[in-house]
Amino acid sequence: MEIKLIKRKLKSGRTSLVLEYYMGYSVAANGTTRPQRKFETLEYYLYTDPKNKLERDHNKVNLEMAEKVKAKRLLAEQNEQYGFAVKYKIRTNLVEYIKGLIEQRKESPGNWGNWDSALKHLVAYAGTNTTFEMVDKKFVEGFKTYLAKQAKTKSGTALSTNSQSSYFLKLKAALNQAVEDGIIPHSPAMSVKPAHVEDVHREYLTFDELQRLAKTKCPYPVLKDAFLFSCLTGMRWSDINKLTWAEVQEFDGGTRIVFRQKKTKGLEYLDITGQAVRYMGQRGKADERVFAGLKYSA
Template identity: 30%
Template sequence: MARVRKPQKVKEPIRLRMKNLSDGSKSLYLDIYRDGKRTYEYLKMYIIPETNNNARKQNQVTMDAANAIKSKRIIELTSGEAGFENREKIYLLDWMNTYKENQAKRGKKDGSQIKVAIGILKTFAGERTTMDQIDKTFCQGYIDYLLTEYRPKGKRVSNYTLKCYYRVLDGALNSAVRAEIIKVNPFTKIEKSDKIRLPESKRSYMTIEEVRALIATPMKHEEVKNAYLFSCFCGLRISDVIGLKWKDVFMDRGQYRLAVSMQKTKDPVYLPLSPEALKWMPERGDKTSSDPVFDLPSPTYVNVLLKDWAKAAGISKRFSFHTSRHTFATMMLTLGADLYTTSKLLGHADVKMTQVYAKIVNRKKDEAVNLVNGLFD
C-alpha cells in the first residue's frame, strides 16, 4: 500500500505573536516575513492574566480582533496593495545613518540621540525594514514600543528622553519627504493625544518682592549680580549675556537697544533696553566695541555664585541664571504686556512657547482673587 504523504504545511507570511510584559500581560504583534526580510507590527493590543471568566472573554475578543488585522495584512501583502513591488528598496536603517551624516554636516549636535534611536529601531523593526513599509501603523507602533517596552538596563526612561527618540525618527521622515523618498511623513496622521506627551513644564521665577530682596543683598562677585539683574529686565539667556559685546549696544532715536543673535535659535533680535536694565550694565570706560559687556566666569561657576546669593537673600526655590529670563517673562505679562510682544522680546520663534508664562500669570490671578476667601465669614 502506497504511503500517504501528509500535506505540506504552508508557512504564513504574517504570524501573530506575543511578547511577555513585566506586569504579567502579553503584547500582541505581527511577525511579517517577505522576500527574506523580517519586520514587526505592534498592535497596541494586550492579553491579560485570565484570573476570571470576564478576563477570558476579554482575551478572546482581543485575539479575534488581532487575527482580523492579521488577515487584512496578509491580503494587502499578497495583493500588492501595500506597494512593495514598485518602489525602490531603501532600508530604514540606511536612511537613518544617512540622516545622521547630513545632520552632522549641517552642524547639528544630535548625533548621539540619532545613534541611540537607530539602535532602538533595529530592535523594534529589525534590519530589513524598508522605507516603503513606514506607515501610520509602524509609527504608532514605534511610539507604543518606546512607552511600554523600551527599557534600557531594565529601567524606564523619562518622557523627555523618549520624546527625543520620537523626534529623531520624525525628523528623519521629514527629511525623507524632502528627498522624495516617501510622499508623506506618517507621524502627521497620528493624533496628538496618541503621541508622547510631556508633563507641563515648570518655570521657576522670582516675584517682584524677591527681585527687590536680591537687589538689596550684596554679592562678592558684583559683575555676576549685575548680569543676573540685567537679564531680569531684558530676558537674555546666560549664553547671550556672555556673548554680548559693546558693539551690540546702540542708541536709536533716543532709545537704547541691543542687537543680539540668539545663541540658541541663531535668530537676530533687536531689544529695547529699559532704564531699569541700563542701571545694571557696567560703565564702558575704555573698552573697545569688540570687548564683552560683562566679564563673567564660566556658566557653571556663575550658577554656584548665584545659589549662595539667593540663599543669603532668603530665597529657597530652585535658582539658576535662567530664572532671570523666566522672571522677565512673568513680570512683563503681570504688568500688562501682551503675549505677542512678550514673545518677541524673548526671541521666541512661536508664540506658543510663551504661553506657558501666560498660564503662570493666570494661576497668580486665581490665587490673588482667592485671598479674600474667609475674610467676611
C-alpha cells in the same frame, strides 16, 4: 511641474515668501482651460522696505534660504516623477544621518543634548543598521510605543510623557528633513501624533528673591551679571551668550539691542532700562561679547 518663488506683501510691513506649484491645466466641458496650482507658504519673510543694514541682511539670508527650499522641492518632485526616488539615497543609514543633524546643533548644548538622547533611544529600539527604506509608519509607531513602555531614564525610571513627545518629535523632524534633502518622497511619521504633552509646573523668582540674589556675592561675577540682565530684559541664555557690543545701540537717549534670535532666527529690537545697562559693564569693541567669559555646562 513648475515651481516658482513668489512674494506677497502683508499689511504688517513684511513680505511673505510662497512657493507656487504649477501642475498643468484642466479642460472644462465647454472647452475652457483652467490652470491647476497649489501654494506653500514658507517660514521665511522679508522686510518690504528695509530701513538699515540688519534688515537688508535679513532679507538676503531669508531669500537665499527660500531659494534653497525651492531647489529641494524641485529635486524631490523630479525624483518622484522619474521613479528614481533616489534608490541609492533611500539606503542611507538613519543613525548616521541623524548624527549629522546633531552635529549641526553642537553650538546649542541644550538642544544638542536632547537630540543626542533621542538618538540613543532610537538605537536602543532599532539598532545602528537601519536605513531609510526600512522606516515606514509601522516603524514610527513602534518607536512611539517603545518610548512609552520600554524606554528608561539613566536612573531606571520610565520616561515622562513630555520626554516621550520630545524624543519622538526628533525622529519626526529628522524624517521631515530627509524629505527636504530628497532622500525619501514623503515622511512616514506625518500621520503619527506624539504623546500628549503635560503642563509642567515652573518655579518663578519673587521680586524679594531677586533682590536678595542681587545682593548676594557670586564667585563668578559675569554669571551673576548675565543672570540679572536676563531677569531685567527677558532675553534667553543663548542670545545673551552671543550678544556683542555691535548689537548694543544708543537710541533717542536710551539703549536698544538689535539682535537675531538664535532659536527663531528672527530679528528683534529690544529697548532696555538703565538698570539693565549697568550689568553689561564698560563698552568694548564691536565684535567683542558683552558678557565675555560666560560659560555653560549642562
